[in-house]
Amino acid sequence: MISSVITIARPKSDSATVAAVDLARAALVEEVGAADVGDHLGHVVEGERxxxxLFACLRPGYVGWQWSVTVARASRSKDVTVDEIVLVPGDAAIVAPPWVPYRERIKPGDLSPGDLLPVDDDDPRLVPTYLFGDDPLDADDKAQIRAVAQDLGLGRVRTLGPEGRDLAAQRWYDGDGGPEAPIARSAPDHCSTCGFLVRIAGPLSELFGVCANGDANDDGRIVSFDHGCGAHSEVRLAKKHEPPPPPVPVFDTLTVDEVEILS
Structure with missing residues (x-):
């Protein structure tokens, strides 16, 4: 087997274009004004001739930016011409963060009443209901067929697929209803043994339930079985934490006359 190495030839430096610093500066000053132009920072060979x-940018608000002036020389010509002038960020420039589409910037809790958040037709979290049904783990084929038929006639067009369920499970498990939440780390026991845990249906029921304790922070929310809080149904106070018993009642036999005598 014969292997070959491909080498890419770098463009040769052209002395005329490299020496055209004054020409580049003059064109730049004419374009943006002398007050915004700083020292010459060097040059970059872009191609043949x-x-x-590069010149330092002194314009307020553009610290670390550079003026880029590209010059060129035609073949067999002695004249150097200016191609373009642009402002580019240097290594120490302050630049805007990468643009993130609005749809990807929305977080839970950002929606206000009346806001609409359409779901893409090809959203990987959703699949057609007639292909997947509601519970692929249901061992009863007839029950699965009934669920699909119901969705086809009256219910939803799409349902969560495996990817959508996995993403939801991971998000819930890593969130405030999971085992790593601060309140869960100090809990006396897990939600799996709490009487306020309401079971859900489907594949996610193997790991999650809903809290139904009105005194708990997670009331009405999805919690993992290994989540927990201080409002567990079986929590009991230790004797040292119980309030002290009231004092023994004393029957007061003093009369008004006796009180006057004592005073």
Whole structure:
């Protein structure tokens, strides 16, 4: 087997375009004004007889940015011309963070009444109900067929697929209703043994339930079985934490006359 190594030739430096610093500066000053142009920072060979000269930018608010002036020389010509002038960020420049689409920036709790958040037609979390049904783990084939038929006639067009369920489970498990929440770490026991845990149906029921304790922070929310809080149904106070018993009642036999005598 014969292997070959491909080498890419770098463009040669052209002395005329490299030396055209004054030409590049003059064109830059004419374009943006002398007050915004700083020292010459060097040059970059872009191609054959094409060089970009870099100048410091002194414009307020653009610390670390550079003026880029590209010059070129035609073949067999002695004249160097200016191709373009642009402002580019340097290594120490302050630049805006990468743009994130609005749909990806929305977090739980951002929606207000009346806001609409459409779901993409090809959302990987959802699949057609007639292909997947509501509970792929249901061992009763007839029950599965009935659920699919109901959705086809009256119910939903799409339902959660495996990817959507996995994403939801991971999000819930890593969130405030999971085992790593601060309140769960100090809990006396897990939700799996709490009488206020309401079971749910489907594959997610193997790991999650709903809290029904009106005194708990997670009331009405999804919690993992290994989550927990201080409002567990079986929690009991230790004797040292119980309130002290009231004092023994004393029957007061003093009369008004006796009180006057004592005073």
């Amino acid at each position: 094409v060089v970009t000269h």
